[in-house]
Amino acid sequence: MAELKFLFFLGCTIPYRVSSYEVSARRVLPKLGAELFEMPDFNCCGLPVDPANHELMLVLAARNLCLAEQQKMNIVTLCTGCATTLRKTNKMLKEDKKLRETINDYLKKVGMEFKGTVEAKHLVQMLKEDVGLEKIKETVQKPLTGLSVAEHCGCHLLRPAKFSGFDNSENPTTLKNLIELTGAKCLDYTDKTECCGYTVVAIDEKVSLSLAREKLRHVKEAGAEAMITVCPSCHLMFDMQQSRIERAFGETFNLPVLHYTQLLGLAMGFSPEELALKELRVDPSRILEALKT
Amino acid sequence: MTEKAAEPPRNVEPAKLDPTFKHEVMREHDGETLKICFQCGTCTSSCPTARFSSSYRPRTVLRMAQLGLREKVLSSNALWLCTACFTCTDRCPQNVEVASVLRVLRNIAVKNDIVPVIYRELTSSIHDTGYAYRIPELRQKKREEAGLPPLPKSNLADVAKLIALTGGSKLLKK
Numbered sequence: 304m305a306e307l308k309f310l311f312f313l314g315c316t317i318p319y320r321v322s323s324y325e326v327s328a329r330r331v332l333p334k335l336g337a338e339l340f341e342m343p344d345f346n347c348c349g350l351p352v353d354p355a356n357h358e359l360m361l362v363l364a365a366r367n368l369c370l371a372e373q374q375k376m377n378i379v380t381l382c383t384g385c386a387t388t389l390r391k392t393n394k395m396l397k398e399d400k401k402l403r404e405t406i407n408d409y410l411k412k413v414g415m416e417f418k419g420t421v422e423a424k425h426l427v428q429m430l431k432e433d434v435g436l437e438k439i440k441e442t443v444q445k446p447l448t449g450l451s452v453a454e455h456c457g458c459h460l461l462r463p464a465k466f467s468g469f470d471n472s473e474n475p476t477t478l479k480n481l482i483e484l485t486g487a488k489c490l491d492y493t494d495k496t497e498c499c500g501y502t503v504v505a506i507d508e509k510v511s512l513s514l515a516r517e518k519l520r521h522v523k524e525a526g527a528e529a530m531i532t533v534c535p536s537c538h539l540m541f542d543m544q545q546s547r548i549e550r551a552f553g554e555t556f557n558l559p560v561l562h563y564t565q566l567l568g569l570a571m572g573f574s575p576e577e578l579a580l581k582e583l584r585v586d587p588s589r590i591l592e593a594l595k596t
Numbered sequence: 597m598t599e600k601a602a603e604p605p606r607n608v609e610p611a612k613l614d615p616t617f618k619h620e621v622m623r624e625h626d627g628e629t630l631k632i633c634f635q636c637g638t639c640t641s642s643c644p645t646a647r648f649s650s651s652y653r654p655r656t657v658l659r660m661a662q663l664g665l666r667e668k669v670l671s672s673n674a675l676w677l678c679t680a681c682f683t684c685t686d687r688c689p690q691n692v693e694v695a696s697v698l699r700v701l702r703n704i705a706v707k708n709d710i711v712p713v714i715y716r717e718l719t720s721s722i723h724d725t726g727y728a729y730r731i732p733e734l735r736q737k738k739r740e741e742a743g744l745p746p747l748p749k750s751n752l753a754d755v756a757k758l759i760a761l762t763g764g765s766k767l768l769k770k
Contacts, residue, residue, distance in 0.1 A: 315728040318735060318747055326742055343748045346755045350727040352764070354676070354702045357716040359762040363722070366758065402625065409761045413754040462682035463695070472686055498644045499682040505714040506676045513648040514679070579742070585754060 306431055310371050311339040312380035312389070312423070314535070315347050320543070321535035324578035327564035328381055328426065334442050335434045339379075348385040349392070349472055361402075362409045364392035367370055368423065369415040378423040385532040386425030386460035389467045393423055395471070425460055427533050428469050431477050439484050444572040445584035446486025447594060453490050454478045455518065455541070457534035458498050464503070472496065481563065482531055484571035492525035495520070500537040504544075515540045516548045519556045520578075528590050529559040531566055538562060542584050559587035569594070604671055621706065622663055626696035633658045639684035639694045645677050652677040654694055656676035661701060670705040676712050711767065719767035723759050726750030 317325050332339060349363030367389060371378050380386050396403045396503065397419040407416055424432070428437060461472035470477045475496065484491040500514030519541065522530050532538045542560040549555055568578040569591075580587055615720065621627045639654040640646050646653055652674040660669045675698070686696035706715070718728045725731065726749065738749055759765060 313748065315731075318739070319727065319729040319731050322735075322739065322742065325744060329744070341745055342747065344751050345748055346726040346750045347722045347728045351718040352715065352722065352767070354680075354699055355711060355719065355767055356708045356762060356764050357699060357703050358762040359719075359759060362758045362762055363755070366754070409668065409758060412761060413751075413757055458679070458681035458683075462686050464686045496683075498679045498683075500644075500679060502679045503645065503677055506712060508646055510648045510652075510677060514644055540688065 307335070307337040308376055308399075309337060309339055310342050310374060310376045310380045312342060312345060312348070312367065312382075312385055312398040314380060314382040314385040316382060316539070317353075317499050318337070321425045321538055323582040324381055324535055324538065324562045324564060327562055327568050327573075328577040330333060330577055331564050331568045331571060332349040334571055335430075337379075337429075337501045338399070338432060339410045340374070342367075342370060342378075345593040347545050348382075348387040349379075349413055353388075353482065358405075358409075360388065360408050361392055361396075364388050365396060365406050365410060365417045366413070366415060368393055368396075368415055369410060371421045371423070372418055372433065375420070380423070381426050381535065383457040383459035383537060385423055386423065386428070387462075387466065389423035389465075390425075393419070393421075394466055397566045407554060415481060423535070427456075427460060427477055427481065428546050430481055432535045433466050435482060436484060439481065439567070440572060441484060445570055445594075447566070447570050448486045450487040450529070450590060450594060451490055451527055452487050452529045452561075453492050453522040453525055454482055454495065454531050454562060455499065455522075456496060456558060458496075458531060461496070478531070478533060478563065482566065485566055487570075489531075490525045490527050493521045493528070495521075499540040500539040504540070511540075512544065512548050512551055515544060515553070516552055519548065519558060520554075521543065523556055523558060527558070528593075529561055529587065531561055533563050557585065559583060559585045559590055561587065608663060608665065616662050617664045617666040618662050620698065621700050624691050624700040624703065625650040627700035628736070629692040630658060630661055630697050632690050633662065633694075633697075635659055635688055636689060638689060639689050639692075642683045642687045644681060644683070645679055648730075649674065649677055654678070654698065657694070657701065658694065660699060661697070669701060670708055670710055674703055675705060709766075716767055716769050719759065719764055720769045722751070723756055723764075723768055726752060726755055745747045
């Protein structure tokens with residue numbers, strides 16, 4: 304088996320507000336034989352500033368890729384935004400000589416050069432391609448039988464399709480398969496590949512919250528007891544903002560939203576405390592109680 | 597019976613159009629495909645934002661850009677409502693990089709000093725801390741308590757240099 308050594312790209316949203324994702328990932332990944340190395344020198348992936356300045360985005364992303372090249376190690380990240388940015392920039396700079404020269408001219412001023420010798424992956428892609436479903440199945444000690452959940456992949460895990468390539472962006476199956484390894488049932492629902500609305504929350508709150516509300520509705524209507532996310536931004540929309548959405552629209556969802564790493568961690572036998580489940584805004588104790596019986 | 601020559605509909609004044617605008621867009625990275633948009637509307641009908649916004653229609657924005665409605669496109673609030681979900685790009689039957697063309701339009705707006713305040717905050721935070729958000733000290737303490745490694749500090753001098761080199765300094769908050 305190939306070595307499972309990765310540079311752990313933390314990104315900004317996780318340390319800012321969603322540390323439960325990091326805590327649970329650092330529990331489950333070693334169980335799968337993955338070894339994580341820190342990136343003390345990393346900077347924001349660049350995605351947040353792309354709408355304002357594309358070259359700045361490219362150069363920030365490229366600097367992170369150069370750091371990984373220096374360490375001769377591939378990157379794994381928990382954030383779909385960081386994943387799409389690093390993956391896309393990596394591919395564009397590898398394939399487009401002119402663009403690479405432009406970016407390398409900037410990087411030269413900070414003593415760096417993009418060479419294109421590493422890969423950057425999201426957790427989900429890494430679990431599928433590097434760890435493998437069989438290996439994950441072997442670590443499941445306490446199958447979550449009887450629990451019905453719904454997945455939310457997040458846009459940037461799969462789109463734009465020409466830069467993702469490991470799943471079907473219109474009808475993805477990877478996250479669903481990963482969820483079902485835990486013994487939980489993963490329900491289909493209307494518009495499951497649609498956006499959570501996070502990226503425009505600072506521009507137009509009504510549009511943003513409406514998008515999240517519609518998804519919460521569809522997940523509830525499908526009969527799911529929890530929603531499973533693989534992105535800190537999506538998680539913020541559905542978990543942290545859920546009470547705000549409830550107030551704004553006069554509806555009650557009371558839908559726990561777990562990171563995939565928390566779901567897998569429970570199936571591995573970790574305690575809710577070890578997986579930082581108490582940090583979730585929407586209390587998951589109802590589903591935890593049900594799993595005990 | 598003679599038929600009266602039909603007057604073409606005039607929603608825009610030709611004199612107010614900027615014929616160079618589309619070329620400005622197409623020169624930018626990923627902006628080239630603006631010219632092949634044939635206005636089928638797959639983007640708008642696939643757009644999650646368009647369902648909840650009365651002003652944002654990606655097809656319309658692209659048409660206005662093709663026509664050269666420079667000021668109208670660049671000053672429109674709707675320009676900033678794209679969530680960058682890329683559904684339009686993936687579904688476009690003509691392979692127009694819809695979301696990327698919209699990003700090019702935003703970048704041009706920024707060059708013309710039209711900048712939603714959030715982008716100033718994000719860039720300033722990256723400049724000052726390496727992170728897009730200013731992470732409170734309290735978080736660092738909480739990380740220790742949770743047994744997490746200390747928060748990386750990045751190389752701020754290099755990050756600041758890259759921001760300046762790419763023309764990002766104008767985004768910094770004064």
